[in-house]
Amino acid sequence: MARIGVFICHCGENIASTVDCGKVAEISSKIPGVVFSTDYKYMCSDPGQTLIKDAIKKYKLTGVVVGACSPRMHEPTFRKVVASEGINPFFCEMANIREHCSWVHPKGEETTQKAADTIRILVEKVRNNEPLYPIKVPVTKRALVIGGGIAGIQASLDIANAGNEVILIEKEPSIGGHMAQLSETFPTLDCSQCILTPRMVEVAQHPNITLMSYSEVESLEGFIGNFKATIRKKARFINEELCNGCGDCTLKCPIKKIPDEFNAEMGKRPAIYVPFPQAVPNKPVIDKDNCTHFKNGKCQFCKTNCSAGAIDFDQQDQLITVDVGAIVVATGFTIKGTDFFPEYGYGKYKDVVTGLQFERLLSSSGPTLGEVRRPSDGKVPKKVVFIACAGSRDPAKGIEYCSKICCMYTAKHAMLYKHKVPDGEADIFYMDIRAGGKNYEEFVRRAVEEDDVNYIRGRVSKVYEKNGKLIVRGVDTLLNSTPVEIEADMVVLATASVAHSDAESLAQKLHISYDSYNFFSEAHPKLRPVETNTAGITLAGACQAPKDIPESVAQASAAASKTIALFSQDLLTREPIIAVSNKSTCVGCFLCQSVCPYLAIEREEIKDRNGNIIKTVASINSGLCQGCGTCVAFCRSKSIDLQGYTNNQVFSEVSALFERSEEYV
Amino acid sequence: MSEFEPKIVAFVCNWCTYAGADLAGTSRIKYAQNVRIVRFPCTGRIDFMLLLKAFEEGADGIIVSGCHPADCHYTSGNYHARRRWMVFKDLLDFIGIDSRRIVFSWVSAAEGAKWAHLVNDTVSEIRNLGPMKEYKNLENVSSNKIGELIND
Numbered sequence A: 001m002a003r004i005g006v007f008i009c010h011c012g013e014n015i016a017s018t019v020d021c022g023k024v025a026e027i028s029s030k031i032p033g034v035v036f037s038t039d040y041k042y043m044c045s046d047p048g049q050t051l052i053k054d055a056i057k058k059y060k061l062t063g064v065v066v067g068a069c070s071p072r073m074h075e076p077t078f079r080k081v082v083a084s085e086g087i088n089p090f091f092c093e094m095a096n097i098r099e100h101c102s103w104v105h106p107k108g109e110e111t112t113q114k115a116a117d118t119i120r121i122l123v124e125k126v127r128n129n130e131p132l133y134p135i136k137v138p139v140t141k142r143a144l145v146i147g148g149g150i151a152g153i154q155a156s157l158d159i160a161n162a163g164n165e166v167i168l169i170e171k172e173p174s175i176g177g178h179m180a181q182l183s184e185t186f187p188t189l190d191c192s193q194c195i196l197t198p199r200m201v202e203v204a205q206h207p208n209i210t211l212m213s214y215s216e217v218e219s220l221e222g223f224i225g226n227f228k229a230t231i232r233k234k235a236r237f238i239n240e241e242l243c244n245g246c247g248d249c250t251l252k253c254p255i256k257k258i259p260d261e262f263n264a265e266m267g268k269r270p271a272i273y274v275p276f277p278q279a280v281p282n283k284p285v286i287d288k289d290n291c292t293h294f295k296n297g298k299c300q301f302c303k304t305n306c307s308a309g310a311i312d313f314d315q316q317d318q319l320i321t322v323d324v325g326a327i328v329v330a331t332g333f334t335i336k337g338t339d340f341f342p343e344y345g346y347g348k349y350k351d352v353v354t355g356l357q358f359e360r361l362l363s364s365s366g367p368t369l370g371e372v373r374r375p376s377d378g379k380v381p382k383k384v385v386f387i388a389c390a391g392s393r394d395p396a397k398g399i400e401y402c403s404k405i406c407c408m409y410t411a412k413h414a415m416l417y418k419h420k421v422p423d424g425e426a427d428i429f430y431m432d433i434r435a436g437g438k439n440y441e442e443f444v445r446r447a448v449e450e451d452d453v454n455y456i457r458g459r460v461s462k463v464y465e466k467n468g469k470l471i472v473r474g475v476d477t478l479l480n481s482t483p484v485e486i487e488a489d490m491v492v493l494a495t496a497s498v499a500h501s502d503a504e505s506l507a508q509k510l511h512i513s514y515d516s517y518n519f520f521s522e523a524h525p526k527l528r529p530v531e532t533n534t535a536g537i538t539l540a541g542a543c544q545a546p547k548d549i550p551e552s553v554a555q556a557s558a559a560a561s562k563t564i565a566l567f568s569q570d571l572l573t574r575e576p577i578i579a580v581s582n583k584s585t586c587v588g589c590f591l592c593q594s595v596c597p598y599l600a601i602e603r604e605e606i607k608d609r610n611g612n613i614i615k616t617v618a619s620i621n622s623g624l625c626q627g628c629g630t631c632v633a634f635c636r637s638k639s640i641d642l643q644g645y646t647n648n649q650v651f652s653e654v655s656a657l658f659e660r661s662e663e664y665v
Numbered sequence B: 001m002s003e004f005e006p007k008i009v010a011f012v013c014n015w016c017t018y019a020g021a022d023l024a025g026t027s028r029i030k031y032a033q034n035v036r037i038v039r040f041p042c043t044g045r046i047d048f049m050l051l052l053k054a055f056e057e058g059a060d061g062i063i064v065s066g067c068h069p070a071d072c073h074y075t076s077g078n079y080h081a082r083r084r085w086m087v088f089k090d091l092l093d094f095i096g097i098d099s100r101r102i103v104f105s106w107v108s109a110a111e112g113a114k115w116a117h118l119v120n121d122t123v124s125e126i127r128n129l130g131p132m133k134e135y136k137n138l139e140n141v142s143s144n145k146i147g148e149l150i151n152d
């Protein structure tokens, strides 16, 4: 006979302000099988947990229902409490009366009733629970890091330095990411490449790191500790073993006019190219779409000039499968182009550029070798207008969030511009200045006070060209919305940071969640900001939300430490939420086998004592089963069940949906 | 007479819709109280006989919701659920239950507001349809009568 205890949490005021917790406890006490029920201010706190433990002892409870927040938040907490008193943890269930009830409904009887109903449903579940024991699975101590920007680099180094193998894949020909494109970094103005490139070299030389550039995830199978990733190593048409990185080929290539991605299209590159001089690996790649050889077979210049004989026009994409135990996703972000802004000329005006393009113009490795020259005629601009929040915080553009880094880099851009062109003028249109970071506010003040940058609070409605000048029309909201018109030589848009166009499809391959902007979702916004909802996969950097360099690096180290903690165990315990088959009732139709996404259902032959096969039945490989339960719903003879969500459990939950008052009198 | 308050049951998957409903909570989006949620690991787990059971228990309307196509945490559970629903609809027609009483939807973990709308819309739809009587009627039909009905 079940002896169930019900514990209702007030969550401070969070639940108690709309739900009458005392009443819920009272109603619950009348449910058959409930021998104790109470309410308390903070059930998850130490005294709250003690209260549960004491009640378990005193009332000899066999099961517990905690009415509190979402089980996605505190289920592990309360299961541990129950387990510490010697009850199998799976006899503890949480009824979500906060997220699903008190927070979404007004104070009143109906809300209290809903909470009570929710408790009753879970009491029925507990009553039908069975003891379950964690499953032990081996861990492959090798990590896959996806993305070779600063976040991926940091995570790889941390994991590798702890003595684990790392496979770092990067879809571009070189690692480095956006950080490699930056001129100087805020708030210290140290040169980005100078701090980044040593790390890149460290990655390349690290004995524990296998670097696969120009590679992408093709597919992923498996689960925490035991993933199988298939990686597409794209053909770069260079035999990397033979190539010595001399770069002769890139000089000989007759095609020279391709917009250079690394320079944010501010410069040109040949069809065979190394993205930038410090690239790692320092091996070129042939851009097939623009190469004359691939177009009409007429050119072989690079091949004939390669003394190492490394050019291989016949190279194919390779699919490589690797076993890994954990994955760090660090795929970064991209920014909106100027063509996203009809009001600023749809990208038509050459001298309206993005922040990243301006960054390249400032960089001493950029197309102008660090001289600020405008793209249209190469002249030094004497007046530059910077527009912050271009696209960000703008519901009309569909981007409601703050891109976070623009306030700071715009201040930096204006400052660097003034250092390079001391007689030039820099105006910044802004909405608010968000400089929350160590030494950030001071940095912005410096731009204003020492470098004479002119901040105008207001938005720009239009940019248009007139007599070779860009007319920037906006308002100054600090001066009563007075219209402002500025004649500029150049306009820099701090365009919104957005997720990569392929972020959604990557999330689907990895089975991780993503938000409505296609940024990847963390498991909990505050307490699990690094993990995803898929065990074994963590996030680092701006693929989760816009972030600056220190934040990306910090999160990367956090993701690495999660990974290292996972690798510190030889065996991993996994929730026993898996399917089991009943071999005596199974009729062997194997419908289950055809719907199982994990190929976890095997055929088992049942033999008599003479070794003759009596029948073949379904048997579940507990290592492969992930517990979706699709087979259970399909089984015609009800011979498969899902532990933790058994037919009995869900059936009795449904039976308890609505109160039948007569039963309780 | 007070307005009819429909009883709604939601069968949801843990990874998307349950989390979406959690998000509605954390964002404090208000919606109708009529819904009771039953959590499943995946919509693929939902045995549709449970839907009939819910009607039998007195539900006036049912929501089945999980991850969007291609987003299922287990790759394909939601596709199976969708197919099951297509077939189940015919069965509902056959036994005389208005298939508008079951709303099949996708709500992701990021769609708190969509969840609130889904519940509100379902409540008003079911309010228009009135209380679920079909099942009760069916209960009164003896098995002989069912035989006759089928032969008709």
Ligand code: FES
Pocket (backbone or CB within 6 Å): B013, B014, B015, B016, B017, B041, B042, B043, B044, B066, B067, B072, B073, B074, B075, B076, B077, B078
């Ligand atoms: S996990 Fe949500 S539908 Fe499968």
